[in-house]
Amino acid sequence: MVIKKLLYAMLLLHVFATTCHADEDGGIEYSGSGFMTLGAGKMLGGTQNNVGGYNCPCFIADYAQAAMYDGRSGLQFNPDTRLGLQGNAYFDNRRFSIATQVVARAASNGAADMEWFYGSYKLNDKITLQAGRKRLPMFYYSDAQDIGFALPWTHLPTGLYGWQVVNYNGINMQYQDQFGDWQASANLLAGNENRKNSGYWKVNGNGRQSVTNTQWTNIIGGDLSLVKDWFETRLVYIQSNTQDNNISGAWNYTTLTYDPPAGSAPVAKQQIYGLTLRADYQNWLLHNEFIYINHPGLTYSDFAQVVSVGYRHGKWLPMAMWGHYRGTVITTGVLPGAPASTANSQQTIALSVRYDLTMSSDLKLQYDSTSDHSGAGFMPNYGNSRLLTLAYDKIF
């Protein structure tokens, strides 16, 4: 039903796309644009189990949205299908602008979320000030995570990109400059985020029917990108306070029922360090990304990485990707049932191919194989999965 609604919406938007353009009215310029992904996936196999109310084998396509391919037979359309609309208004010869972006996801039963809503003021050629609701730029593809056409994969490597919070409300300052042959862009940000009914906690511990709110407060940080010809590197540091509040119960992995709400976890600090190394040399594309997150108050840490290589051949871009996530528990008992030093660990191998249908659309096919190396006591232990996905992306 949700897919039907989204398909109708996409059909309407194709019509909208043909009439969508920039208009000027009294010096104010308006534009409408959008993007969509129609995704279909087939679970090929894996560990059969019931985990957190999910019928596995299971593959998490997007942690923040609880987008999960599960063990049902046949094609599954919900996890990777989405539709986004963006409106922009430009003032003063594009020096000041307002942008809003709404995304509807089949994974959220078609509900539309406002992902971006911000004002942007270009102070000069190098500095732009922005305020409002934006993506939290933890990763290289964070900003573009919903825009399938901008990605080489049908879904982002979830071991790396899966997190509780992907947005924030606040302010940021962008700086762009050239130093010799190096192009530099830096971004400083500050803000807060209150994520209600977190998708992350549904698929990562508390269960499908659970409701957990997550707060990231006092977020401050920044990122720096340096580009020279075919080489690009990106550094990121973000810190914040975090707090999770379980509202309607958490899945009990022993009784396979929901326990009474666990209430609020203590406020804890986190420090996020990220590094991207990227090369786009002639026909070769290499994308390597790492993240380390330290949680001093919670005595555990996360490390994830992605190593991928692709080779462009005309309109084709085949890629191979290896990704790994490891959450290390430093003190026994911090995560329920987890033995010390062996906690949450998964590895994913993906083979994908992208074909550019037109200048604004593509078709992608991807095979994912995930293996779960978590400690025996760690939950949720989804086990292994093998998934085939096909995606059609379009921007307009």
Next chain:
Amino acid sequence: MVRFNQLLIRPCCAIAALLLLSQSLHAEVVVVTGAKRQNLALSKKQVCDLFLGKVASFPDGVNAAPIDQPESNPLREEFYTNVANKSAAQVKAGWAKLFFTGRGVLPREGTDSDDIKRLLNLIPGGIGYIERSSLDSSVKMIQIVQTARINDIKGADFGD
């Protein structure tokens, strides 16, 4: 009875005719600004950076407003292949990352070369690309400076 060499010659002639046709369809692209703009000399890299959103202003400090040909015009594919060594689809994917994330404003798009020439004289800092055959007094051609970096890029006969 058709001889073997006739069987061979006819398709060869057809292929040669197609090759000539495709060559005649291969229009020379020139980069242009409005007629009132001062004379400019840019390298291919500088033109590329402006159209890829990597740089927002000309070397003389004027804010740049790149104007694309429509997607349906093969000139667009040829321009990006020559100036950026990328397909127009790759360029658009890069722009999608910038535009939908607040890091850049999409280039304006003209409906054809005549429309682009009109826009170049309306929009301060406008820069576009058209067929050499469309050049007239309403626009000024940008001199593409030859440098070692430019020679590294395929198709160095771009607009000069």
